[in-house]
Amino acid sequence: MTQSRPPVVAMPLRVRFHECDPQGIVFNAHYLAYFDMASFEFFKAIFGSYDALRERHVDCVVAESNLRYRAPSRFDDELVVEVAIAHLGTTSMILAFTVRRGDDLIATGTNRYVFVDARTLAKAAPPEDVRAKLLAHT
Template structure:
């Protein structure tokens, strides 16, 4: 299976006074893309939480390479680069056309939603995310 890519259009309200996407929006864009990755490969996120598995962000790094602007179509590639025992690392790439505008690394930890204790990645989720590399 190929790397999952989610496309969104930059809205005017997401741009700063310089006319470019405000830096803080990239983590929001990432979260939207992660939700869509989940929907595509695993199913509804809430269904996973209901069965006793959740995912929290443990670390996030974004590198800004170029500007995205109002009305640009922003493609967010979501390669899962590492699946550990209880964690995963996604290395998103944000592109407008062929131009890389930002990239990064986000580490997530799987947890029990009621206690926030670490959990091993369930086999079905591991299999679904393995196909996203």
Template sequence: MLTVFVHRMRVRYSECDQQGVVFNGNYLFFYDVAVTELWRDRIGPYQGMIDRGYDLVVAEARLRFVAGARFDDELDIAMPVHHLGTTSMIIRPVFRVGERLIADGEIRHVFVDPKTLTKKPMPEDYRTALSG
């Protein structure tokens, strides 16, 4: 069983809003960075997937905000792969500062042909690399 991939990033001042917490829209940006690093860790550089004729698009995103991360916090983003379908996958990210839950959610990606953006079945080697 694979361990859950966790990406750590430090909150920058420009990512905070007037209340002094991370602006809510930045969490999807943080997630995007974390999913790229998950890919690099489990499969290889993202460009390699494009070169093979695959890409990922977000089909659905849901986030639940619990607390606010602040400037200079170290934000850990756990990236458990919850479901692997034929053409899609679901990741349930968990954002924490230390033990404090900041946000969590569910993001569904669909594998597509990068030229036509039509759905494609997930390659078996990707399924194996992402399975836990």
């Protein structure tokens, strides 16, 4: 899945040696870590920080991840992880991630986040002001 809308953020990163497997390519699970890192940059871009979201008593938990590998990346590659909102529901949101090395598409994927009350961790729709800030990027 490639993004159909412009990314909210494009996070650069350089592949570190310890992220590579014995074949010399990035171990598959690290892409989910890259998605996680980029998601915090996404929340920072929209809300100023993830803590600002939590101050509104809103938190997000990952309920589902999907990932498709397109090409390998290796130690010292310079990657960019782009993040866009693919779907905004009442109590969940899907972020779409695209990992590129220059013009090369490396990986694509999504995370479905469920909104929860930061105090109780019970599923809860975000307040309207939080939803409005997210809607501005859909």
